[in-house]
Amino acid sequence: MNLAYFSENSILPLVITPTEGESKKETLVQWIADNKASVESKLTDSGAILFRGFQINTPQDFEDVAKAIDADLKDDYMGTSPRDKKSEYAFSASELPAHYPIMQHCEMSFLPSAPRRLFFYCHVEPEYGGETPICDFRKVYQDLDPKIRAEFEKKGVKHIRNYSSPNEAARSGFQLKKWTDLFHTTDKKVIEEKCKENDIICEWKANDGLRMTNKNAGIKEHPITGEKVWFNHTQVFHISAAADEYYRIHKRQRRWETFKTSMFLELMTWYKKLTKNPNEQSMHVTFGDDSEIPDDYVEHIQEVIWKHMVIQAWKKGDIICIDNFSTSHGRLPYYGPREIMVCWTS
């Protein structure tokens, strides 16, 4: 196998490609099994490993490679993206519309049970855009303004999510899915139990909607290296985050579509701030003491994230394995066909 990096300035991600005769999935699975300790330590150092040029053609092939790296795959999901099942453990990465921004995040950073590892697989190469950028959140932690970082370390964060009522006829694109679709049950007792397991406070609202809030440290130490990692969803959930993100997306893609969405999000953010209190927003994040995180803090965080973000175009058959405790992922808008799948561990 060939091991290399895209650039001499960055070890994210490590790129593994086959030498002649090594491109079969079975060969890759065997190679991973034979080099397990080395693969794991390289994953910890780099934050992500991209396997490119192998014969990976089906969700099952993907699952087999993911299992070779980490057999502890899971199929439960408490996040915010709509997902479809493709094999026992492979799911569509996100069914969110193509123009939606998915900001950088460590998967489910707001839960005590955030997955240790994530795997993404490119089944259908995007026609335009649709990259899954990744970012070393250890570097983000180090590079933040020390004053802002200290405030997060002192106060922690509170993540707020408001899920729609199952009785609601129509939802706008800015509302989260119905809580019955998130939990796949109508039994409120089951949901309350699940929330308790995950340190989530759940409140049933007068309109039968569900508010879930949870307080987190915001910074996490990597379980193996002890390095500090930016580990929260401020840049995803904060009310001003989507408009800030789209401003940067438009600067990169410069399409009429991205211009329109950018303008629309600016207006929507202004409208939402005016009409709903922070607790009622579909998603929002405040400091742990309930005080608001200033908009310019969010802008600064996104600026640091974009500085360290690695954006590579997908190639059919690519599999990327991500250390979710150090490295974030997101999605850039796209058009045309695109099919990316995901697996995750406990």
Ligand SMILES: [Fe+2]
């Ligand atoms: Fe994600």
